[in-house]
Amino acid sequence: MLPTRWAPRSSPRWRAQRMLWDGAPRQAVLLYACAAVGALAPVVLLVGVGRIVRAAAGDRQATWPWIAVSGAAIGVLLVGDTVRDHVAGIARARLTFALQERLMTALIRPAGIAHLTDQGNLDALAGAKGALTGFQPANAPLTQVALAGDRLGGLAACVLVGAFRWWLGAGLLLVWLAVRRPLRTVITEHVAALGGDAGKIRRAVYFFELATDPAAAPEVRAYGLGRWTVDRLREHWLLAMAAAWSVRARVYRTVALTAGLVVAANLAACWVLADAVAHHRIGLAELAAYFPAIVATSAVGGISTEDIALAWMLASLPDVERLEAGIARSAVPLGGARPVGDLPRRTIRLEGVRFAFGDRPVLDGLDLDIPVGASTAIVGANGAGKTTLIRLLTRLHDPSGGRITVDGTDLADLDPADWQRRCALISQDFARLPFTLADNIGVGASRAALRAAAERAGAADLVAGLPDGWDTPLGVPGGRDLSRGQWQRVALARALYAAEHGARILVLDEPTAWLDAAAEADFHRRFLAMTRGLTTIIVAHRFSTVRRADRIHVLHDGKVAESGDHDTLLALDGRYAAMFTAQAARFAGEATAR
Numbered sequence: 001m002l003p004t005r006w007a008p009r010s011s012p013r014w015r016a017q018r019m020l021w022d023g024a025p026r027q028a029v030l031l032y033a034c035a036a037v038g039a040l041a042p043v044v045l046l047v048g049v050g051r052i053v054r055a056a057a058g059d060r061q062a063t064w065p066w067i068a069v070s071g072a073a074i075g076v077l078l079v080g081d082t083v084r085d086h087v088a089g090i091a092r093a094r095l096t097f098a099l100q101e102r103l104m105t106a107l108i109r110p111a112g113i114a115h116l117t118d119q120g121n122l123d124a125l126a127g128a129k130g131a132l133t134g135f136q137p138a139n140a141p142l143t144q145v146a147l148a149g150d151r152l153g154g155l156a157a158c159v160l161v162g163a164f165r166w167w168l169g170a171g172l173l174l175v176w177l178a179v180r181r182p183l184r185t186v187i188t189e190h191v192a193a194l195g196g197d198a199g200k201i202r203r204a205v206y207f208f209e210l211a212t213d214p215a216a217a218p219e220v221r222a223y224g225l226g227r228w229t230v231d232r233l234r235e236h237w238l239l240a241m242a243a244a245w246s247v248r249a250r251v252y253r254t255v256a257l258t259a260g261l262v263v264a265a266n267l268a269a270c271w272v273l274a275d276a277v278a279h280h281r282i283g284l285a286e287l288a289a290y291f292p293a294i295v296a297t298s299a300v301g302g303i304s305t306e307d308i309a310l311a312w313m314l315a316s317l318p319d320v321e322r323l324e325a326g327i328a329r330s331a332v333p334l335g336g337a338r339p340v341g342d343l344p345r346r347t348i349r350l351e352g353v354r355f356a357f358g359d360r361p362v363l364d365g366l367d368l369d370i371p372v373g374a375s376t377a378i379v380g381a382n383g384a385g386k387t388t389l390i391r392l393l394t395r396l397h398d399p400s401g402g403r404i405t406v407d408g409t410d411l412a413d414l415d416p417a418d419w420q421r422r423c424a425l426i427s428q429d430f431a432r433l434p435f436t437l438a439d440n441i442g443v444g445a446s447r448a449a450l451r452a453a454a455e456r457a458g459a460a461d462l463v464a465g466l467p468d469g470w471d472t473p474l475g476v477p478g479g480r481d482l483s484r485g486q487w488q489r490v491a492l493a494r495a496l497y498a499a500e501h502g503a504r505i506l507v508l509d510e511p512t513a514w515l516d517a518a519a520e521a522d523f524h525r526r527f528l529a530m531t532r533g534l535t536t537i538i539v540a541h542r543f544s545t546v547r548r549a550d551r552i553h554v555l556h557d558g559k560v561a562e563s564g565d566h567d568t569l570l571a572l573d574g575r576y577a578a579m580f581t582a583q584a585a586r587f588a589g590e591a592t593a594r
């Protein structure tokens with residue numbers, strides 16, 4: 001189950017604890033018990049050691065119980081750490097899973113994809129994953145418990161010192177608490193300054209990834225970008241750090257002042273102890289217990305690397321909520337609850353459709369009829385808005401103006417997820433799923449159905465070339481990687497399989513962009529047979545891909561500029577004819593040159 005009872009207005013510290021109690025309640029109880037026992041055992045040990053020393057010095061009264069108590073304390077200390085680490089490991093796994101599930105749920109929930117084009121959301125996601133700092137937010141509550149144990153141990157040491165001189169115990173406690181506050185404040189400020197500008201760190205990290213990404217390696221070398229990426233990394237890193245430097249002077253000042261105070265307080269405490277020994281007010285036994293106790297009091301207020309790590313972990317917690325809030329804000333809700341039923345039967349119609357990224361219109365009053373059972377092609381220059389149009393048709397976005405109707409029903413009234421399942425989509429950046437070849441095409445599909453889809457997509461010979469045939473894992477570490485063109489055939493087979501199994505509309509965005517010439521020619525030859533009876537919408541900038549379509553539309557300036565079949569459009573001698581002739585001439589040139 002997800003931890004659902006969050007209190008977004010409380011501080012990250014409380015929210016982290018909430019996360020622990022919601023996500024791993026049993027482990028929380030155990031961890032607190034471990035922390036308490038681990039905090040008190042050293043003090044018990046010190047008292048025991050004091051008694052044993054006193055016995056050794058001649059007072060043999062009641063030694064054995066104290067030896068037993070000290071032994072038990074040592075045992076608890078030795079075993080306690082192991083138990084705590086084990087329980088913390090379980091809790092960490094549960095919290096990590098709960099957090100990942102929460103992030104995934106938030107990202108997956110919107111039917112549309114508008115929230116994924118929002119940079120703020122992507123930054124928050126990187127923060128919530130702890131990707132930029134390496135500190136996992138799920139560790140925050142566990143570190144808190146460990147630190148709470150330290151505090152308690154320090155407090156117990158103060159009490160023990162107080163048994164010697166109450167004002168010394170109280171004084172040390174006050175000094176440590178006085179020191180803790182400003183130190184914690186500057187550390188939190190430092191972390192906020194450093195982590196506050198995720199955008200800058202993210203850009204720096206981007207250059208790191210560019211230089212270390214195998215896919216980018218050829219370009220990085222061919223264009224001599226290696227040194228350049230290092231310089232850019234340094235430049236953006238320095239920019240990101242500048243804010244932290246402005247706080248750093250204050251960090252150093254605070255550390256110096258508090259260190260001075262701490263040294264003075266410890267010197268004074270040791271002097272008081274030494275004075276008592278010198279005047280025979282206490283003996284060796286008390287010294288053995290009180291001196292280590294004075295040292296141990298620091299835990300009540302000292303700042304350790306764990307505190308700094310905790311500040312980082314806590315800093316990424318608000319990113320989780322920032323992401324959820326950002327998604328709620330930027331995900332354009334796709335309404336509609338009507339089941340799709342057997343739609344579409346006749347026509348999908350776009351009327352005056354508008355869509356803009358920011359204030360830049362991409363589609364600007366577009367009218368288009370897509371007949372059911374026929375193939376419709378959309379062509380246009382790069383950036384004309386073809387992919388955007390596909391995303392509106394598959395309801396990954398809704399138009400900002402105009403409307404799309406399916407047999408007269410507004411697409412916006414239909415259940416978006418239901419509609420999306422009717423669309424077998426090969427997106428331009430088709431997904432390379434880290435599954436086996438079989439699951440890439442159809443999860444749970446029969447071999448016969450897989451074979452049919454692969455054959456139609458021209459992917460059948462792929463199976464024979466893979467070591468485990470259908471069961472070869474693809475695109476996973478240790479698995480087999482395919483070429484882009486081979487992946488594209490797999491994507492095509494996936495779409496055709498879906499089209500055979502309930503999807504009614506086949507939507508192909510640049511389906512041959514990665515295919516070699518032979519495969520592309522093969523695709524064209526079989527395109528009609530492959531898509532017979534289906535409602536096909538095919539997008540391409542290569543005209544050879546679309547010339548067989550029943551109807552071709554040229555997208556220009558956010559509108560349909562020309563429509564007709566290939567011959568009609570050529571006869572029109574307009575934009576289509578000009579683009580087609582240019583491409584044909586290029587291919588003819590290539591053919592002659594060969």
Ligand SMILES: Nc1ncnc2c1ncn2[C@@H]1O[C@H](COP(=O)(O)OP(=O)(O)O)[C@@H](O)[C@H]1O
Pocket residue numbers: 117357362380381382383384385386387388389
């Ligand atoms: N996520 C986005 N944010 C901002 N602009 C975008 C985004 N996606 C696409 N665009 C812009 O919208 C225009 C149309 O893009 P697209 O539909 O992908 O064109 P096509 O598929 O015809 O090449 C382009 O100018 C592109 O830069």
Ligand SMILES: [Mg+2]
Pocket residue numbers: 386387388428509
């Ligand atoms: Mg495109």
